[in-house]
Amino acid sequence: MARVVFMCGPAGSGKSTVARVMEEGGFVRLSFDQEAWARGIRHMPLAEDVHRDIEVELRRRLVDLISDGRDVVLDFSFWSRAMRAEWRRVAESLGVAPETIYLATDRATCLERVAARGRASGDDFALDAVTAAAYFDHFEPPDPSEGAVTVVDGWAAS
Numbered sequence: 001m002a003r004v005v006f007m008c009g010p011a012g013s014g015k016s017t018v019a020r021v022m023e024e025g026g027f028v029r030l031s032f033d034q035e036a037w038a039r040g041i042r043h044m045p046l047a048e049d050v051h052r053d054i055e056v057e058l059r060r061r062l063v064d065l066i067s068d069g070r071d072v073v074l075d076f077s078f079w080s081r082a083m084r085a086e087w088r089r090v091a092e093s094l095g096v097a098p099e100t101i102y103l104a105t106d107r108a109t110c111l112e113r114v115a116a117r118g119r120a121s122g123d124d125f126a127l128d129a130v131t132a133a134a135y136f137d138h139f140e141p142p143d144p145s146e147g148a149v150t151v152v153d154g155w156a157a158s
Contacts, residue, residue: 008100
């Protein structure tokens with residue numbers, strides 16, 4: 001049975017770093033940021049229509065990968081409970097109970113990491129300080145009612 005892991009945390013929390021490690025271990029990594037980068041987009045946030053188009057594509061890939069029995073890590077922010085519920089329904093409709101890894105990295109660290117980004121790849125999108133702060137401040141942490149949640153407190157990139 002395929003495994004599906006939601007990487008969950010605000011921008012700069014370390015999600016992509018952990019997701020890449022999982023990818024090296026055999027998971028297929030799906031990422032809004034990587035998909036946007038592959039389409040030549042270099043600025044965030046995404047326009048609503050572009051976001052919707054990427055979401056449809058990533059959902060299609062997820063369904064195909066689960067159907068093929070592949071393990072998948074969704075390297076998204078999963079910033080809202082509603083978003084997590086929506087993607088959970090997709091996985092559960094295919095018989096998979098997704099797991100969530102929540103990187104509970106403090107605000108100052110997240111904002112410092114985002115400010116230091118160099119725009120060199122899809123994992124390195126720069127955000128202006130106001131947008132980065134708003135992303136952090138509006139983030140809705142997961143709770144156990146959402147299924148399997150592993151909380152990683154104070155994660156630091158090596």
